[in-house]
Amino acid sequence: MRGLATALLSLVAFLLAWKVLTVVTGTPDYILPPPEVVGERALRAIGSGLLWEHTAVTLSEILLGLAVGAVTAIAVGTALGKSVVVERVLSPYIVAAQSVPILALAPLLDIWFGGGLLARVLICALIVFFPIAIATMVGIRSTDPLLLELFRSLGATPRQRTMRLEIPSALPVIFGGLRVGVTLAVIGAVVAEWAGAGSGLGVLINIANQGLFDTPLMFVALTTLAVIGITLHGVVVSIERRLVVHP
Amino acid sequence: MTVEATIQASRAPMPAGLPVRLNDVRVEFPSAAGPLEALRGLTLDIPAGSLTVIIGPNGCGKSTLLRVIAGLLQPTEGSVRIGDGVDAGPRAGDGLVGLAFQQPRLVPWLTILDNVALPLTFKLVSRLPLVAARQGSTPANVGRTLPRSRPANVARILAQEALDRVGLTDAAQLRPSQLSGGMAQRAGLARALITDPPILLLDEPFSALDALTREGFDGELQRLWMDRPRTVMLVTHSVTEAVRMADRIVVMTARPGAVARVIPVDLPRPRPATLAGEPAAAGIDAAVRAALAEVHPAELTPWLDR
Amino acid sequence: MRPSRFLTAIVFIGLLAGCGSTPSLSPVPSPSVAPRHVTLLLGFQPDVQFAPFYLAQQKGYYADIGLDVTIQYKSDADLVRLVANGQAEFGVADATDVMISRTAGIPIKYVETIYGLFPVALIGPKGSVPANPAQLAGKRIGTPGKFGSSWHALLALLHAGGLTQADVTIREYPQFNQVDGLLNGDVDLITGFRNNEPLRLAARGMQVDMLTVEQIAPLPGPGLIAGDALLQSNATEVAEFAAATLRAETAIAANPQQGLDAAAIAVPAIANDRATALSVLEATIELWRGGAAAPSGAINDAVWASGFQTMRALGFIDGSVPLDEMVDHLVLPGVS
Numbered sequence: 012m013r014g015l016a017t018a019l020l021s022l023v024a025f026l027l028a029w030k031v032l033t034v035v036t037g038t039p040d041y042i043l044p045p046p047e048v049v050g051e052r053a054l055r056a057i058g059s060g061l062l063w064e065h066t067a068v069t070l071s072e073i074l075l076g077l078a079v080g081a082v083t084a085i086a087v088g089t090a091l092g093k094s095v096v097v098e099r100v101l102s103p104y105i106v107a108a109q110s111v112p113i114l115a116l117a118p119l120l121d122i123w124f125g126g127g128l129l130a131r132v133l134i135c136a137l138i139v140f141f142p143i144a145i146a147t148m149v150g151i152r153s154t155d156p157l158l159l160e161l162f163r164s165l166g167a168t169p170r171q172r173t174m175r176l177e178i179p180s181a182l183p184v185i186f187g188g189l190r191v192g193v194t195l196a197v198i199g200a201v202v203a204e205w206a207g208a209g210s211g212l213g214v215l216i217n218i219a220n221q222g223l224f225d226t227p228l229m230f231v232a233l234t235t236l237a238v239i240g241i242t243l244h245g246v247v248v249s250i251e252r253r254l255v256v257h258p
Numbered sequence: 259m260t261v262e263a264t265i266q267a268s269r270a271p272m273p274a275g276l277p278v279r280l281n282d283v284r285v286e287f288p289s290a291a292g293p294l295e296a297l298r299g300l301t302l303d304i305p306a307g308s309l310t311v312i313i314g315p316n317g318c319g320k321s322t323l324l325r326v327i328a329g330l331l332q333p334t335e336g337s338v339r340i341g342d343g344v345d346a347g348p349r350a351g352d353g354l355v356g357l358a359f360q361q362p363r364l365v366p367w368l369t370i371l372d373n374v375a376l377p378l379t380f381k382l383v384s385r386l387p388l389v390a391a392r393q394g395s396t397p398a399n400v401g402r403t404l405p406r407s408r409p410a411n412v413a414r415i416l417a418q419e420a421l422d423r424v425g426l427t428d429a430a431q432l433r434p435s436q437l438s439g440g441m442a443q444r445a446g447l448a449r450a451l452i453t454d455p456p457i458l459l460l461d462e463p464f465s466a467l468d469a470l471t472r473e474g475f476d477g478e479l480q481r482l483w484m485d486r487p488r489t490v491m492l493v494t495h496s497v498t499e500a501v502r503m504a505d506r507i508v509v510m511t512a513r514p515g516a517v518a519r520v521i522p523v524d525l526p527r528p529r530p531a532t533l534a535g536e537p538a539a540a541g542i543d544a545a546v547r548a549a550l551a552e553v554h555p556a557e558l559t560p561w562l563d564r
Numbered sequence: 565m566r567p568s569r570f571l572t573a574i575v576f577i578g579l580l581a582g583c584g585s586t587p588s589l590s591p592v593p594s595p596s597v598a599p600r601h602v603t604l605l606l607g608f609q610p611d612v613q614f615a616p617f618y619l620a621q622q623k624g625y626y627a628d629i630g631l632d633v634t635i636q637y638k639s640d641a642d643l644v645r646l647v648a649n650g651q652a653e654f655g656v657a658d659a660t661d662v663m664i665s666r667t668a669g670i671p672i673k674y675v676e677t678i679y680g681l682f683p684v685a686l687i688g689p690k691g692s693v694p695a696n697p698a699q700l701a702g703k704r705i706g707t708p709g710k711f712g713s714s715w716h717a718l719l720a721l722l723h724a725g726g727l728t729q730a731d732v733t734i735r736e737y738p739q740f741n742q743v744d745g746l747l748n749g750d751v752d753l754i755t756g757f758r759n760n761e762p763l764r765l766a767a768r769g770m771q772v773d774m775l776t777v778e779q780i781a782p783l784p785g786p787g788l789i790a791g792d793a794l795l796q797s798n799a800t801e802v803a804e805f806a807a808a809t810l811r812a813e814t815a816i817a818a819n820p821q822q823g824l825d826a827a828a829i830a831v832p833a834i835a836n837d838r839a840t841a842l843s844v845l846e847a848t849i850e851l852w853r854g855g856a857a858a859p860s861g862a863i864n865d866a867v868w869a870s871g872f873q874t875m876r877a878l879g880f881i882d883g884s885v886p887l888d889e890m891v892d893h894l895v896l897p898g899v900s
Contacts, residue, residue, distance in 0.1 A: 039671075040669060041649075041669055042649055118738070157359070157363050161359075163351075166349070166350050167380055176365070180367075205738070207738045209736070217709070217711070221639070221640065221711045222715070223668065224645075224661070224664050224668040225668050256366065
């Protein structure tokens with residue numbers, strides 16, 4: 012309960028600081044709306060169902076993108092970690108894919124994969140992939156060699172070694188990658204939507220900003236994205252607390 | 259055979275451990291500076307149920323020797339035999355050899371109970387007939403399977419008993435980080451003993467502990483072995499420990515390692531920690547030190563005389 | 565009331581509108597103080613269509629009225645807000661966006677018409693474009709996205725034909741490449757700019773017809789905007805700027821090559837294909853004219869009123885902000 016009280020207190024402080032900032036700088040509502048204007052606009056958007064309509068789309072892209080991206084990343088990361096040859100062969104392509112700005116790649120991917128939910132999930136998965144794969148690789152590589160020898164002395168098969176020693180041993184590092192990945196998934200979904208989608212919070216940002224000139228609504232969309240990111244991060248942290256035994 | 263009968267069988271007195279025979283063993287490793295010869299021409303006969311101590315200068319290949327016996331390394335030349343069967347080469351994980359290391363090597367995210375039970379979770383089904391097969395069966399016919407009646411529970415029962423034997427009854431639900439060095443080392447020993455192996459190899463198991471704890475653990479190890487005399491091979495740097503524990507002390511040469519001297523120790527058991535003060539022990543102690551001095555490389559010369 | 569110098573400017577503009585003559589008349593006397601630095605915001609990137617501004621800068625029409633004009637390029641959404649907030653003095657924006665943003669509380673006003681004709685039309689292969697918007701039902705239509713003047717025009721046409729977006733299939737082209745969709749048959753019609761897409765399609769071998777809004781659902785075209793704050797503090801400057809811009813527009817209308825040369829300095833790409841740039845400029849001049857002999861800059865109240873009603877019927881604005889707060893006639897008299 013203390014954690015909840017602290018969180019609420021810091022939220023109130025943040026809102027106050029925001030309000031003070033708008034008052035002190037005198038910025039107009041259409042550039043930086045104060046929190047109560049955003050709040051009122053949020054209530055209207057929730058009441059009309061507008062916010063949920065777009066949030067549901069983005070949330071499904073994020074969750075599916077995370078699932079696809081994380082599973083692939085852990086599998087590839089494990090392969091990279093266990094074999095120096097695999098790493099040498101694959102890593103130039105992986106690094107290249109990471110270095111090309113996803114904002115430039117996304118429209119191409121959107122066209123190649125038919126411009127629907129599949130394309131957006133893949134774009135999201137691509138953004139999520141790299142940090143989790145690298146974290147997994149590093150985690151696998153840092154398996155305690157003394158434990159590796161122990162497992163060998165007990166007659167563990169390579170599969171048993173991977174599933175029962177290397178991956179559990181790598182979990183703290185993998186979860187570090189997952190924390191980063193979760194926040195990137197939110198960005199990935201928005202980037203994917205900007206490449207060509209009919210609805211979603213990224214689309215709502217564009218509609219609010221360019222179509223409706225409704226800055227408070229844009230802030231509502233941004234806040235919703237932030238809330239999604241914070242919630243997902245919290246979920247990952249609590250799963251980590253259950254699964255990972257920290258010595 | 260039912261699970262209960264199998265567990266009963268594991269508590270039956272074991273006639274003996276298995277003998278270990280090494281014949282002209284050579285072990286060579288590739289290394290950055292060219293091939294490294296760790297052992298050469300090592301021939302050694304270990305009688306079943308004896309407690310042998312291996313002692314020698316640093317780098318003489320003591321740890322390599324243990325790993326060859328455990329089946330973790332294949333000799334480049336020569337042969338290793340466990341037991342009397344024709345196909346008696348050691349294979350890692352067949353449960354005949356228990357291995358305890360200098361660091362406890364406990365898996366950090368498992369409870370102590372699960373750590374001790376770990377060996378059984380890899381091949382539990384083949385372990386149970388093994389556990390029951392104390393009465394003279396060979397490694398070759400341990401492939402019989404038993405109905406899997408909740409193997410996890412059987413493993414935990416056996417693990418708790420192993421913890422009881424080393425005095426860690428209440429530590430079952432703790433995690434390795436919560437144990438002191440001595441307790442962790444005991445847990446590692448319990449794990450090595452859980453398959454009731456006829457051969458137990460210990461690689462400097464107590465050298466990381468303080469002197470008094472070490473003496474106490476030596477005493478307990480001696481007691482456990484006297485209760486159930488399996489073949490034990492103990493590597494150490496401590497001459498005192500060697501004299502107290504061993505039936506025979508094997509002094510190894512410097513690298514490449516071979517057997518330099520075998521010194522029998524015929525003192526009565528149980529041998530107390532104060533053994534070192536007695537004259538009979540002193541004589542053996544001197545003999546061991548003399549043998550070590552012969553094989554030890556120049557490092558041992560006094561520092562100031564250069 | 566307004567200062568007399570102000571009236572002088574109006575008279576000059578009226579003369580220009582009436583005579584359509586070239587700018588040989590004497591400029592407004594320049595002040596003897598150092599020029600005031602102002603910023604003009606144009607949309608997206610340098611383009612030959614912005615020739616009047618380049619010409620006015622280069623020929624000193626702005627300097628004559630004491631202004632040192634810096635041109636910057638922004639997206640439409642940012643442009644409107646920056647002008648409202650005083651971070652830029654002038655901008656060029658779509659009239660329909662002015663209606664929406666003013667209703668959303670952004671304090672800008674439309675002060676001068678630059679495009680006498682609404683530039684967006686529905687474009688399709690020759691012979692396939694219905695004259696009656698009701699016949700759009702069931703068509704596949706390509707458009708950049710669901711915002712902006714293209715979207716407003718499309719919905720206005722559908723509305724005039726008694727249709728909604730549910731009666732057609734909309735395909736979005738966020739990369740603004742809807743001509744590709746038309747060429748490869750993915751869509752039957754596209755929204756496009758009358759001075760742009762038809763030329764691009766002709767260059768790729770397709771002759772086209774257009775369905776324009778002025779007879780069916782009139783909408784005002786893009787124009788010059790200024791912030792309320794500037795209009796209150798210095799309406800004269802706004803009027804003079806508008807006049808200078810119109811002067812350049814008129815000069816180019818009479819002599820397109822002059823505009824092309826001015827634009828070529830600001831838009832390096834023109835050097836690669838002057839012929840195409842000239843075609844675009846000439847088509848643009850027709851849009852500025854709006855069917856009259858010469859561009860007048862005057863705000864067309866009838867078209868604005870009709871457009872306001874259409875935008876309200878479509879739900880883009882709710883009518884809470886009246887039309888007369890969106891435009892400022894004080895600079896140019898309305899043409900009824």
